[in-house]
Amino acid sequence: MTDATTADAGEDGATDPDVSDLVRRLREARAAVDDVESDIADHGEDAVDRAVGAYRRATTLLDDYEDSATGTGDFQAYVRFQDEFLGLVEDLPEDVPVRDAFEAAAERMDRRRLRARDFDGARGDLEPAARLEGLLERRAEAREELQAARRDAALRLKELDERVDELADLVALGEADLDAPVERLGEPIEAYAESVREEFQTWKEEAPAREVLDLPATAESYPLVDFQSPPRDVLAYVRENPGGDHPIPKLLEYTGYSGSKLDHYVDDAAALQTSVAVHRTYLERLGADPLVVSWPPPRAEVLRRRADEIISLLDRFASEDTVVTLRRVRDLTYREDYARLRTAARARSEVTDEQLSRLRSGAVETELEAVREARARLAAALDETDED
Incomplete structure (x- = not known):
């Protein structure tokens, strides 16, 4: 076992499994939607929509004409308002909800002279229609809350799924055979790592920079070989300039030369400085x-x-012995005990003393x-409160 934490499962501060608040929120949100939809259904969805549409047009007319159509103001505005407002009410279907509220408002406004209090009174007459509009607004708010509750619950469900996977994995590691001969896997893997690192470093120090940088560029087509892609300007420089014939360490060395001295080693000193010098960290860490x-x-x-993807790249610099060693590593996966040995290796490396x-x-x-x-x-709860 290890003292360093490499797996979070089982540590203090684990995910709290209590979902009571979320379940309650889901059910309350669903109930709120159902309640308001029931109220709307009592009147009929289409009928409520017609009534609310008429109410909104009526209140718009009241707001637009209140100043111009009152008192001894604009007579033409007064005529237009009455034509539009009274016509709106006359055109309402007989079965529209709270039609009597519209008729009361129309009767109030059907007079020779209108005053501000008539407009206020008409708004009061239309209050039953305003309550229908409130139903639609309540439904929109209730649906929005249900969507938000379901979104939060889905995120929490994902967290719980991940936690289940972590804990189940930890339980499996806890059942591992810690005496299993993991060196059967470790020794070939370590031998390959030592060999490929040494040969890559030698190649990097001696081969033309364009050849070396072409490897991580090509690796972009190999999703399981996680090279960081070379900066575009560096790649363009080594491919298009004779300076790309020099090894990477030499190019980095040249970036420290003065301009006059650098002219003896590369054709385009300015290009070297602007393309290579600024990416020293990438080149050094490659x-x-x-x-x-x-x-x-x-x-x-x-x-x-x-392993198959790596082998496709190794022929650029690696010896046949190194390739053979990697093939041996790959062939380990066909052992009947590979999964058991791998689990034992993970248990030794990843399970902390606290987790144990x-x-x-x-x-x-x-x-x-x-x-x-x-x-x-x-x-x-998510299934029970599904959105319509």
Whole structure:
């Protein structure tokens, strides 16, 4: 076991499995939507829409004409207002909800002279229609809250899924055979790593920079070989300038030369400075790590695919012995005990002393059961409160 934490599962501060607040929020949000939709259904969805549309047009007319159509103001405005307002009410279907509220407002406004209090009174007459508008607004707010609650619950469900995976993985590691001969995997992997690092470094020091940088550029087509892509200006420089014939260490050395001295070594001193010098950190750090097999090693199918991709790149610099060693590493995945040895290696490397203590006490299994129950409860609540 290790004192360094490489896996979070089982540490203090684990995910709280209590989802009661989220479940309650989901159900309350769903109930709020159902309640307001029931109120709307009592009147009829289409009928409410017609009534609210008429109410909004009526209040717009009241707001637009209140100043110009009152008192001894603009007579033409007064005529237009009455034509539009009274016509709006006359055109309403007989079955529109709260039609009597519109008729009361129309009767109030059907007079020779209008005053501000008539407009206020008409707004009061239309209050039943305003309440219908309030139903639509309540429904929009209730639906928005339901969407937000479901979104938060879905995020929490994802967290719980991840926690279940972490804890289940930790339980599996806790059951590993710590006496298993993991060196059967470790020794070939270590031998390959040592060899490929040494040969890559030699190649980097001696080969033309354009050849070396072409490897990480080509690796962009190999998703399991995680080289950082070369900066575009560096790659363009080594491909298009004779300076690319020099090894990377030499190019970096040249960047420290004065302009007059540099002219003796490269054709375009300015291009070297603007393309190479500014990317010194990338060039210095470029190494074989993306070609190395990690320890503990990945799952068998991943290691096979990754080894095949790496082998496709090794012929640029590696010896046949190094390639053969990597093939041996790849072939380890066909051993019947590969999964057992890999699990043992992971247990030795990743399980902390604290996690081991919690495994032995049964605390990890207890938390796993609680998280699974919470996950099931939250998933059920999401199903029950599905949006229409």
